Amino acid sequence: MNLRLRQLLAAVAVLQAPLWAAGVALCLRGDVPDPVPTHWGIGGEVDGTLGLGAFTTAVLAVVVLASLVALGCIARAGRGTALAGLGAAGATWFAALPASLYVATLLAAEGAARADDVRLPVVSIVLATVLPFVAALVVHRLLPGTSGPGAPVPVPASSVALADGERVVWVGQASSRRLLVAGIVLGLGTLPLWFAVWPAALATALAAVAVAWVHVVTARVDDAGVAVSWGPAQWPRVRIDLADIAAAEAAEIEPLRWGGWGYRRATRGRAAVARRGPGLVLTLRDGQQFAATVDRPEAAAELVNALVGRLSRTAR
Amino acid sequence: MLIRVDPASPLGLAEQIAAQVRAAVIDGSLRGGDKLPPARELAAGLDVNMHTVLRAYGVLRDEGIVELRRGRGAHVRSDLAEPDRERIALRRELRALLDRAARIGLTPDQLADELRKASS
Missing domain, CATH: 1.10.10.10 (Winged helix-like DNA-binding domain superfamily/Winged helix DNA-binding domain)
Structure with a gap:
């Protein structure tokens, strides 16, 4: 797919939000109560309403404005601007969320005589939350990163000499006792919640398990690339293809610069962070970075560079 | 590693x-x-x-x-202490010595005789 086609498809994805909002507003304006319900309490009862005109105007203003920002970002994508893709995705989410909530509200309110009679089905709440993420993801996937793939990248130097058929692997781990303790404390903290509000307790318990689980990060370097996994069972796993890697280095990883602990996505790239300290930082061919905290990463960086060198040697 | x-x-x-x-x-x-x-x-x-x-x-x-x-x-x-590490290193060298002896047709027993001769 060339850039023009990708930009066109991304624009089509962005325009779904204003088109659906405007279309539903036009089609259903006579069939919904005025004022329309805009907020529901925990038990599903309506506890907030707004005049249909004001509601529609406010939603359309936000949706149109965010869509314009998204379209602007899409137009700038592929011209060496690193943030265009992320900006477009963010603006798409910002446009799609009010639009999908508006559509869900009006569809739920269709045919009701009074605002108080309207119930919002769980399915529409889930869809209205998920669809904006899907739209943002689609836009982000369609737009290219900083530099186009295929740009010539110099082969990095390495002190590790590899024969062509030799099989080699580097495995390293980093673990954080603090994260483990934090997860356990959070888990114990949910105990009283089970007797009061069990859905909240369940959600917090899952979060506690997740925090405790990511206290170990395992990184593996082999001729397929780099695989990073979490927890004692090495699951889930993220793979970086060797062909996508330009170079590697060992560096100090400061969690807050990468967006925190766990699996993070920041503007500079992705990171698997268990603790502060040494880690392996990969520079990818699309200009993004990938970082993983591991103990003694120097040998890993040397091996990645040697493997990248061997790949370009054998591909020639 | x-x-x-x-x-x-x-x-x-x-x-x-x-x-x-x-x-x-x-x-x-x-x-x-x-x-x-x-x-x-x-x-x-x-x-x-x-x-x-x-x-x-x-x-x-x-x-x-x-x-x-x-x-x-x-x-x-x-x-695992320092002496253990030394012993592991020594065993590795012994294994290399055994391989070398086997290459010239010496059995482990004959190698042991050579060793006794060298230390006496």
């Missing part, structure tokens, strides 16, 4: 893996209590059977270098 194997080598894959862990223990890059890579990860990275890696770890356990515990993986024995 870095492990490399050469499928064309006359040494078995498990022996190659064990030799590199042993070397890392001798030169001090692996210390007492250090965790060895999970067998599954090593096997997947080297494209060998997991049982090959487990056999290598088993050899190292029999030599008293690592301890294997269910659910906790393989660790270098935490009570």
Whole structure:
């Protein structure tokens, strides 16, 4: 797919939000109560309403404005601007969320005589939350990163000499006792919640398990690339293809610069962070970075560079 | 840690893996209590059977270098002191000596005789 086609498809994805909002507003304006319900309490009862005109105007203003920002970002994508893709995705989410909530509200309110009679089905709440993420993801996937793939990248130097058929692997781990303790404390903290509000307790318990689980990060370097996994069972796993890697280095990883602990996505790239300290930082061919905290990463960086060198040697 | 194997080598894959862990223990890059890579990860990275890696770890356990515990993986024995490391290094040299003796047709017994002769 060339850039023009990708930009066109991304624009089509962005325009779904204003088109659906405007279309539903036009089609259903006579069939919904005025004022329309805009907020529901925990038990599903309506506890907030707004005049249909004001509601529609406010939603359309936000949706149109965010869509314009998204379209602007899409137009700038592929011209060496690193943030265009992320900006477009963010603006798409910002446009799609009010639009999908508006559509869900009006569809739920269709045919009701009074605002108080309207119930919002769980399915529409889930869809209205998920669809904006899907739209943002689609836009982000369609737009290219900083530099186009295929740009010539110099082969990095390495002190590790590899024969062509030799099989080699580097495995390293980093673990954080603090994260483990934090997860356990959070888990114990949910105990009283089970007797009061069990859905909240369940959600917090899952979060506690997740925090405790990511206290170990395992990184593996082999001729397929780099695989990073979490927890004692090495699951889930993220793979970086060797062909996508330009170079590697060992560096100090400061969690807050990468967006925190766990699996993070920041503007500079992705990171698997268990603790502060040494880690392996990969520079990818699309200009993004990938970082993983591991103990003694120097040998890993040397091996990645040697493997990248061997790949370009054998591909020639 | 870095492990490399050469499928064309006359040494078995498990022996190659064990030799590199042993070397890392001798030169001090692996210390007492250090965790060895999970067998599954090593096997997947080297494209060998997991049982090959487990056999290598088993050899190292029999030599008293690592301890294997269910659910906790393989660790270098935490009570491994400097004399033990020396002894592991010595055993490695003895094995090399045995190989060399075998190449010129000396049996281990004949090698032991040579050793006695040299020390008297």
